[in-house]
Amino acid sequence: MLHVLGISQIEEQVYLSLLDRAPASVSELADRLEIEGRTVALAARALEAKALINRTGDGGSLLAPTPPDVGLSALVDHRQRELNEASMNIRPLVDQYRRGQHERPLEELIELCVGREAVARRFEQLQLAAREQVRVFVMPPYMINLADNHIGMQLLREGVRLRAVYQRDAIDQPGAPAQIQRFVDAGEEARISRILPTKLMIGDDSRALIPIHSDPEGVHTSCIVVHPCGLLKTLIALFELIWSRAQPLDLADSETIETSKSSPLSRSDHALLSLLLTGLTDRAAGRELGVSERTIQRRVHDVMTRVDAQNRLQLGWQLARQQWLGRRSARGAAQND
Structure with a gap:
């Protein structure tokens, strides 16, 4: 529970035990938690350094916890400051990275990923790295099942624009219309095209991913990732061309549809x-x-x-x-x- 604040499991056990009953000595805590006294003593020193406990009693032999709203809040604030400082350093590193792209050898502009786990991991990474928008061509077999695409929903909640063009046979899959409408209701902009040239995912204007091989079950076993270059610009232009010609897609169910009073349709x-x-x-x-x-x-x-x-x-x-x-x-x- 507290590991995100840099508190180990043993330290957390000691702290929570003191919150239940304090003050207590190291030996009492060791008996209570059934842990060696030396281990408890090391955890206590670490908690003291984090200002989560203090010593009391004669000679400081007893340990008492700092109130959580004081001690833990201070740790949260400190960790937040560290994260903010790290976040501020990301932009200069990105600029440095992009400058390096212009000097990269030609063979490094196209990255090859082999193995289903590597493909899935790269697909997730490129989605999560997007800050402005994600563009996708969707056609079966899917890179990830629509019902399992939790990252897509996360991006929509974070305000990232998600534009998807579905090949017509994608909505023929059992349950697909309902899953697609779930994304549309969450803010996805969806369109449909009779046929798409390839599967494609573009994160912002920085990288594109194209699957190139699949196993007999349709699971993608290799893909290429295109870094900033002329090919990436071509893929972006291809998406925008097909997007402009595709038909807006809305598969709303009867409970969410608003009908005009003059319409003869139910x-x-x-x-x-x-x-x-x-x-x-x-x-x-x-x-x-x-x-x-x-x-x-x-x-x-x-x-x-x-x-x-x-x-x-x-x-x-x-x-x-x-x-x-x-x-x-x-x-x-x-x-x-």
Whole structure:
């Protein structure tokens, strides 16, 4: 519990024991904790140096704890000052590193990572290093399961912009629409493209990661990391080009959809049409909504009848003209900024 403040496990045991019952001698603490007296004495000296205990009694034979709101708070403040000083030194080191990039040999501009653990570790490192934005092309098999991408959620909570372009077949995976919508609700800007050229992750404008080999199970076993150079600029331009042409993605469920009073669509209609407009087949949409393919077809036909559309193309035109999918359109307009 207290190791982040530089307090060892034995020191913590001694301190907590004194908080329960003090003052106490070294021998009493040794008996109470069932630890050798010499070990307790060493821990006590360390706690004294941290101003967490003080000596009392005749000749200072007894030990008493400093109140936590005094002793521990002082340690926290001291550790925070050290972290702030270290943080201030990061920027000069980054500048020094970037200056060195211009002088790096050509072969060092492309870093090769081999092994599934090395690939996963590098992927996490590049995400966590991002301070402004992360751009990704997402297509199965995934580098990390959507449900397990806790770092992506952490970045969104920290205010890092996350932009993702999903290949259309990515949302055909069981459970994928719900997981993608979870990220969209958290602030991810998501779009969908019929096909993507490669998997890609770009952290800020400083590095890009591209998987190059996978095992038979689809787990990535090697990747390249591109450092600042002309190739990195090309990858950034490629992302921005595909992003500009991709369709905004919103897979909101019926409980979170806001419908216009003038719209003939119910919330469940809105949820269904949102899935179909992203490119899901009737079967895949039915799987997400827990109904059969035939039920999806019947519900779409009912909507077509209500809006006087003869076919699905006409239905799509009516939806766009009347702006009956207003929540989706509003999100799409925001993502075009």
